Amino acid sequence: MPQLASVSPLDHGIAEPPPEISPACYRARHAAMQQRMHAAGLDWLVVYGDREHSANLAYLTGFDPRFEEALLLVAADGRMRLLVGNECLGYLPDAALGIEIELFQELSLPGQARDASRPLDRLLADVGIGPGQRVGCVGWKVFDGALIAGGALASELPAYLIDALRARCGAIDAVRNATGLFIDPADGLRLRCEPEQIVRFEYAAGITSAGVRAVVAALRPGVREDMLERMLDARGLPLSCHRMLSVGAKARRGLASPGAGRAQLGDSFTCAFGVSGALTCRAGAIAAGPADLPAGLAEFYPSFAANYFAVTRAWYQALAVGVPARSVFHAADGLRDPALFDFAVNPGHALHLDEWVHSAFTATSDVMLASGMVLQMDIIPVSRGPFCTANAEDGVVLADAALRAALAATAPACWERMQARRAWMQQALGITLHESVLPLADTTGWFAPYALAPDQALVW
Structure with missing residues (x-):
């Protein structure tokens, strides 16, 4: 008693501070992510992060956006492009990870310049997101209850982004919530x-x-x-x-x-x-x-x-x-x-x-x-x-x-x-x-x- x-x-x-996570460990995570993408029939993952919700993004890149938002576009073949705002251009992942970087200024804070980025639709088309493809969106929640409509189609990512992805893919159900790949309590990657x-x-x-x-x-x-x-x-x-x-x-x-x-x-x-x-x-x-x-x-x-x-x-x-x-x-x-x-x-x-x-x-x-x-x-x-x-x-x-x-x-x-x-x-x-x-x-x-x-x- x-x-x-x-x-x-x-x-x-x-204890003494341990080493940072190694590039080899990140590459192993990328390989595991690709396997999950193939099993789920996904052509792309779009991983979103902001100041409070950056864990999935940091798990893959070691990068957590400061002040602003960020997007990681991941192709089924392993190509990755990280979209950042103005301030995070000076705060980027280890180049050894081979992640392409592009400035997308709409991820920046209000009032900052928006004159050096391509429009989102053109940017998505350039990386290869298009009709007939399936996109999984990764934020920080899964919606598996009865409190909101949509189920797997519901996403906490910004509406402008979901709308742009669905317009590119040509169907509402082509863009789905894939956060569970990372946080599912049974077998999420993290x-x-x-x-x-x-x-x-x-x-x-x-x-x-x-x-x-x-x-x-x-x-x-x-x-x-x-x-x-x-x-x-x-x-x-x-x-x-x-x-x-x-x-x-x-x-x-x-x-x-x-x-x-x-x-x-x-x-x-x-x-x-x-x-x-x-x-x-x-x-x-x-x-x-x-x-x-x-x-x-x-x-x-x-x-x-x-x-x-x-x-x-x-x-x-x-x-x-x-x-x-x-x-x-x-x-x-x-x-x-x-x-x-x-x-x-x-x-x-x-x-x-x-x-x-x-x-x-x-x-x-x-x-x-x-x-x-x-x-x-x-x-x-x-x-x-x-x-x-x-x-x-x-x-x-x-x-x-x-x-x-x-x-x-x-x-x-x-x-x-x-x-x-x-x-x-x-x-x-x-x-x-x-x-x-x-x-x-x-x-x-x-x-x-x-x-x-x-x-x-x-x-x-």
């Missing part, structure tokens, strides 16, 4: 991470977990949110979401950015920090124990926090390569006390350059968890009693024997850290992981509900 014990998380520090990518994500998790741990250690009555936020140092990595940090009543708005609010004894707090490849979140009470909490909450919160830990432990312990995602959902939900809290969203999801790729963690999912998946424990409890907070989000990667051997051979320091975390989670926290589950952060599984007693964590 959950109980408080004197436990501090591991502290490996932040749901299978290579050792190179895993090492970079483990580095990212070291950054986010160190930052959030520093914030929790510095929480005390009187400290201001914006002073704490300075501890969330991204080390130059792009943010995958804005920094979130709130205390007191503002913590009800968990997505809020830090401001000038000051912590008070008995407040709730929440803090989340995400960079490309990782997110760490912690939430709890600014207290040393129940005696510091307001009347009513002092009786409720110990059970709330303990049940939250039990549910997260069940989630981690249910993970394994080859397990259906619904089994993980039911393992966690089966221990949730419905009198205490509900899940705010799915209790987990796939993680990549973007914080949320897709989620297979539903009650009825048939998706089988597979080697190479990077998964985020995302159990956000919504209290059924007095308002209070608890959160202990971190990520893991699933790895079969072959991937584990590859990581041990190519990234021994990273491998040893992951093995140390596995042992610590079992010995210190009472969380036993399947051999295929590799924790990415030193804080994985660690939940100290009372910020003024950070060495008192829940264990089993």
Whole structure:
């Protein structure tokens, strides 16, 4: 049963920055993409990216547009042309990838010059998009529910682009949503991470977990949110979401950015920090124990926090390569006390350059968890009693024997850290992981509900 014990998380520090993804790795991704295109009967892929939604584009090119939008046109024979706006002409992918570049100024910000580009229709015709061809559009969503019409024909890409593509191809149904090739929770290309990518994500998790741990250690009555936020140092990595940090009543708005609010004894707090490849979140009470909490909450919160830990432990312990995602959902939900809290969203999801790729963690999912998946424990409890907070989000990667051997051979320091975390989670926290589950952060599984007693964590 959950109980408080004197436990501090591991502290490996932040690793040396790993190498960038190699051209060879990108070429392997391009080859896999071409195979998917052929299987889907597509002549072209049009991959769209903007400042917030650039993960699919960056997965293929290492390029994430700054300030503006970008389009990658991919032919079935492997030819690629990247369309960029004015400012990104000075910020382009590695030339070794062999991607053609063209300026298309309508991707630029409003008011900038539009006098040095070809019209879109002429540009599409020049690359070879024309009548009778099938085009797959890649954005960041798939529309497989009943809330909007269109199904596979629906796209979140700009209407002017979809209209131009359909005009070129001569049929509405020739242009379809192909985002699932990259983000499908069962077999999307980005749901299978290579050792190179895993090492970079483990580095990212070291950054986010160190930052959030520093914030929790510095929480005390009187400290201001914006002073704490300075501890969330991204080390130059792009943010995958804005920094979130709130205390007191503002913590009800968990997505809020830090401001000038000051912590008070008995407040709730929440803090989340995400960079490309990782997110760490912690939430709890600014207290040393129940005696510091307001009347009513002092009786409720110990059970709330303990049940939250039990549910997260069940989630981690249910993970394994080859397990259906619904089994993980039911393992966690089966221990949730419905009198205490509900899940705010799915209790987990796939993680990549973007914080949320897709989620297979539903009650009825048939998706089988597979080697190479990077998964985020995302159990956000919504209290059924007095308002209070608890959160202990971190990520893991699933790895079969072959991937584990590859990581041990190519990234021994990273491998040893992951093995140390596995042992610590079992010995210190009472969380036993399947051999295929590799924790990415030193804080994985660690939940100290009372910020003024950070060495008192829940264990089993």
